[in-house]
Amino acid sequence: MKGKDQFFRYLIVGSTLAFFAIIVGLFWTTQEHLNHQSRLRLWVVHTQQVLVSISRLENTIKDVQIYEQIYGLTKKQEYYEAYKDSHQKLIEILESSIELIDDNQSQLVRLEDLKTKVRGRLAFLDEHIEQIRSGREYLVTKEDYDRLGQTGLRIRGVLKDIEHEELELFAKRTDELDAATRESFLRLQIISLVAFVVFCVAVVALYVVNRRQSRQTLSREVAYQINSILARRISLNQAVPECFKVICENLGWHTAALWRPTADGQKLQCHSFFANQPVPHFAKATSGEVERADKTLLGKVWCTGEPAWINFDVHNEKFSRENDGLQDGLKSGFMLPVYIQEKFIGVFEFFSKTILKEDANEEWLLKVICGDMAQEFERKRVEEGLQDALSELSQFHRFLDSVLQNMGSGVVVADRMGNFLLFNESAQRILGYKQIDQQFDSSQAAGLFEEDAVTPLKPEQVPLTRAINGEAVDNFILFCKIKDAQDGIWLSVNGRPILNHNGEIFGGVVVFEDVTLRKEEERRTIELYSMVSHELRTPLTSIRGALGLLEGGKAGQLSDRGKRLVTMGRKECDRLVRLINDILDVQKFDAGRLQLKPTEIGPLHLVERATENLRSLADEKNVDLQVISRIDAGKKITADKDRFLQIVTNLVSNAIKFAPKDSRIKIICEDQHEFNQIRVSVQDEGPGISEENQTRLFRSFEQVGAQANSPSEGTGLGLAISKALVQLHNGQIGLDSKEGEGATFWFTIPG
Amino acid sequence: MTGSMLIIDDDPRIREIIEISLEGDWITMTASSGEEALSVLESMIPDVILSDRTLPDIDGTELILKIRQNPNLKKIPVILLTARVQAQELEAYSQQDFAGVLSKPFDPMTLSDEINNILQGNSQD
Numbered sequence: 086m087k088g089k090d091q092f093f094r095y096l097i098v099g100s101t102l103a104f105f106a107i108i109v110g111l112f113w114t115t116q117e118h119l120n121h122q123s124r125l126r127l128w129v130v131h132t133q134q135v136l137v138s139i140s141r142l143e144n145t146i147k148d149v150q151i152y153e154q155i156y157g158l159t160k161k162q163e164y165y166e167a168y169k170d171s172h173q174k175l176i177e178i179l180e181s182s183i184e185l186i187d188d189n190q191s192q193l194v195r196l197e198d199l200k201t202k203v204r205g206r207l208a209f210l211d212e213h214i215e216q217i218r219s220g221r222e223y224l225v226t227k228e229d230y231d232r233l234g235q236t237g238l239r240i241r242g243v244l245k246d247i248e249h250e251e252l253e254l255f256a257k258r259t260d261e262l263d264a265a266t267r268e269s270f271l272r273l274q275i276i277s278l279v280a281f282v283v284f285c286v287a288v289v290a291l292y293v294v295n296r297r298q299s300r301q302t303l304s305r306e307v308a309y310q311i312n313s314i315l316a317r318r319i320s321l322n323q324a325v326p327e328c329f330k331v332i333c334e335n336l337g338w339h340t341a342a343l344w345r346p347t348a349d350g351q352k353l354q355c356h357s358f359f360a361n362q363p364v365p366h367f368a369k370a371t372s373g374e375v376e377r378a379d380k381t382l383l384g385k386v387w388c389t390g391e392p393a394w395i396n397f398d399v400h401n402e403k404f405s406r407e408n409d410g411l412q413d414g415l416k417s418g419f420m421l422p423v424y425i426q427e428k429f430i431g432v433f434e435f436f437s438k439t440i441l442k443e444d445a446n447e448e449w450l451l452k453v454i455c456g457d458m459a460q461e462f463e464r465k466r467v468e469e470g471l472q473d474a475l476s477e478l479s480q481f482h483r484f485l486d487s488v489l490q491n492m493g494s495g496v497v498v499a500d501r502m503g504n505f506l507l508f509n510e511s512a513q514r515i516l517g518y519k520q521i522d523q524q525f526d527s528s529q530a531a532g533l534f535e536e537d538a539v540t541p542l543k544p545e546q547v548p549l550t551r552a553i554n555g556e557a558v559d560n561f562i563l564f565c566k567i568k569d570a571q572d573g574i575w576l577s578v579n580g581r582p583i584l585n586h587n588g589e590i591f592g593g594v595v596v597f598e599d600v601t602l603r604k605e606e607e608r609r610t611i612e613l614y615s616m617v618s619h620e621l622r623t624p625l626t627s628i629r630g631a632l633g634l635l636e637g638g639k640a641g642q643l644s645d646r647g648k649r650l651v652t653m654g655r656k657e658c659d660r661l662v663r664l665i666n667d668i669l670d671v672q673k674f675d676a677g678r679l680q681l682k683p684t685e686i687g688p689l690h691l692v693e694r695a696t697e698n699l700r701s702l703a704d705e706k707n708v709d710l711q712v713i714s715r716i717d718a719g720k721k722i723t724a725d726k727d728r729f730l731q732i733v734t735n736l737v738s739n740a741i742k743f744a745p746k747d748s749r750i751k752i753i754c755e756d757q758h759e760f761n762q763i764r765v766s767v768q769d770e771g772p773g774i775s776e777e778n779q780t781r782l783f784r785s786f787e788q789v790g791a792q793a794n795s796p797s798e799g800t801g802l803g804l805a806i807s808k809a810l811v812q813l814h815n816g817q818i819g820l821d822s823k824e825g826e827g828a829t830f831w832f833t834i835p836g
Numbered sequence: 837m838t839g840s841m842l843i844i845d846d847d848p849r850i851r852e853i854i855e856i857s858l859e860g861d862w863i864t865m866t867a868s869s870g871e872e873a874l875s876v877l878e879s880m881i882p883d884v885i886l887s888d889r890t891l892p893d894i895d896g897t898e899l900i901l902k903i904r905q906n907p908n909l910k911k912i913p914v915i916l917l918t919a920r921v922q923a924q925e926l927e928a929y930s931q932q933d934f935a936g937v938l939s940k941p942f943d944p945m946t947l948s949d950e951i952n953n954i955l956q957g958n959s960q961d
Contacts, residue, residue: 614922615922618919618921619890622940623847623919623940625940626847626853626919626940626941627849627850628941629943629944630849630850630853630854630941630942630944631853633857633943634857634944634945636945637945639857639944
């Protein structure tokens with residue numbers, strides 16, 4: 086379409102240029118002719134002038150002669166004057182004639198001859214008239230007359246010759262002028278003809294282009310109208326018939342329909358139908374569903390994606406509505422499948438009461454217009470989807486917001502730039518102020534302290550800063566001094582970075598709770614335990630000291646029985662002290678305050694030392710403690726030295742407690758490279774532990790076994806504490822035993 | 837070796853037990869309060885001070901600061917004998933200028949050895 090327009094535009098411009106070129110060319114040559122012609126015209130005029138001048142010469146000669154004779158007869162002064170005038174005039178005419186004919190040599194000769202003759206005749210007449218004026222009788226002789234007559238004849242003869250030649254010249258020049266005029270006329274005729282032809286061509290081309298442009302203008306107009314219909318945001322069911330109306334009214338169609346795929350995409354359904362004037366049969370037939378198959382024309386158009394032209398006069402068995410159309414006077418039709426970005430939108434149908442042949446332009450036009458409509462369908466569909474999603478989202482947002490605002494924990498969200506995006510009501514309540522209008526300054530941590538409420542928090546320790554820097558913060562306890570308040574509060578803070586869809590950190594969120602009450606309760610508990618521990622220890626110190634001194638013989642030698650009794654008291658006292666220590670450990674562990682002080686330790690060395698400390702206890706029962714090393718003596722692991730000792734001591738003393746007399750306990754320390762850990766196992770030859778008891782073993786205050794048989798010396802907390810300590814080291818603790826076959830307690834620590 | 841030791845404890849029973857425990861190893865004198873201890877220290881300078889943590893008039897941890905104010909007592913080792921032996925308490929003691937910490941209750945038969953260990957700069961390991 087565009088190419089053709091271009092062609093016609095070029096044609097117009099080309100013919101205009103050619104037109105000018107030809108006109109200019111013709112004028113160029115014709116100019117010469119016209120110049121020539123005007124020169125010829127000058128010559129003709131000139132010749133005419135000469136002729137006139139000759140005839141005036143002749144007449145003037147006669148005048149001179151006549152006035153001379155009249156004066157001779159009348160002697161009146163006035164005739165003399167007249168004679169003189171015509172005499173003078175004759176000379177002037179003669180001179181001017183010579184000037185006129187200065188280009189013609191033969192004529193000049195004749196004129197010179199004429200001049201001499203006229204002068205001679207004038208001289209004669211002058212002489213004659215002078216005689217008359219002097220009053221003397223002048224007799225005109227016969228010779229005089231003859232001479233006058235002869236000169237008169239000669240003059241006339243010469244004049245005739247001149248006239249004759251000039252006449253010939255005149256005739257010749259007139260002919261030439263005539264010929265030249267005819268040729269000029271011919272040329273002008275040719276120019277006019279060429280101009281006319283070019284003009285016609287231009288007019289035709291202009292007409293064609295105009296017609297095409299008007300078609301385009303029309304299509305633009307239609308497209309504009311359709312766009313304005315679609316822009317009115319009415320529903321598609323309303324908009325489509327209106328669009329069809331515009332198309333039918335402007336582009337000469339009569340009926341239009343739109344078939345759209347059903348929800349499952351398997352069939353086509355008539356979505357809208359429009360007709361300029363009622364087409365009852367055809368309208369009725371244009372309904373139902375069409376499969377996506379080559380069986381029907383619509384199905385075929387859908388399948389192939391190719392538009393189809395229909396001529397009702399030519400039978401097409403795939404087009405079932407042919408007869409209905411013919412009954413309503415429809416003659417031709419066009420089916421157009423429309424896709425938007427490869428997505429099938431539907432099939433548009435247009436039918437006309439005139440026979441419309443396949444026309445690429447019309448097809449293109451409808452494709453553009455229907456494409457616009459389809460685009461709008463798609464846009465509306467997406468928009469409706471978006472609207473739904475938006476309302477769902479805003480519902481969800483409201484829901485989330487009410488959760489966020491009403492939850493007990495404070496929630497604060499800030500972006501990387503430090504703008505607060507969320508500062509919920511609990512956060513305001515807990516912190517006692519609004520901060521939503523301020524900026525979060527990650528470079529300071531004013532009013533924030535570590536858990537001890539004394540050490541100021543470093544800016545990089547602030548949970549929100551850490552979250553914004555991409556770190557996860559879990560159960561971080563900090564102390565926060567509220568502005569204008571004497572006391573502060575303890576907060577337990579969890580923080581997480583917030584990532585955007587690219588996985589980049591967008592900001593951070595912290596969730597915090599006021600744990601001041603818990604902290605105070607904890608503190609009171611700690612104080613209570615500390616106080617109880619102290620209050621118990623003070624009298625125990627005296628008791629233990631007194632018994633120790635007695636046992637050590639500082640109060641003189643005791644009887645065997647006395648010594649046995651004092652030792653018993655001292656041992657029970659020691660047990661009581663251990664019990665107090667164990668209870669404190671359990672309490673700390675339960676409160677989550679049991680903290681390790683990890684250092685580099687040599688496990689074998691510590692195992693040996695713990696064993697050594699217990700040797701005297703073992704000796705009492707004649708139990709052999711045997712340390713077996715399967716580990717490099719220089720092997721180091723990271724663990725809490727005191728706690729490691731405590732674990733080993735617990736396990737070994739536990740084993741001693743239940744070991745039969747004269748038995749052996751193996752304490753094996755091994756390096757398990759393959760698991761990247763060390764393992765310490767304590768193997769006894771005791772009664773063993775049944776499976777049901779094994780599970781209860783590591784719980785607090787449960788001592789399984791022969792309480793009745795052997796004097797119990799433990800606190801019942803040893804295994805539970807050991808388990809807690811091993812777990813704090815990220816290790817494992819366990820027991821392998823069968824009843825009657827001894828027991829092996831073991832633990833592992835990564836290293 | 838026989839050196840002199842100032843024992844500071846408000847509990848007379850404990851003072852007595854310590855004195856008996858150290859009999860023959862140390863020449864001991866006692867004080868029952870911080871004030872008393874300071875007045876004793878004005879008249880004599882012991883080789884070592886064994887002090888309770890909790891005294892009726894002053895805290896053991898403050899007492900050491902007062903003792904250190906006296907230029908003559910700057911170098912005297914002070915051993916803390918305390919029933920407050922929880923982890924964070926021990927942590928706090930380690931920040932101060934104690935030569936060592938002994939916990940209550942103690943074994944009277946080994947007390948002298950433990951004190952010697954501390955004074956020789958030998959810890960248990």
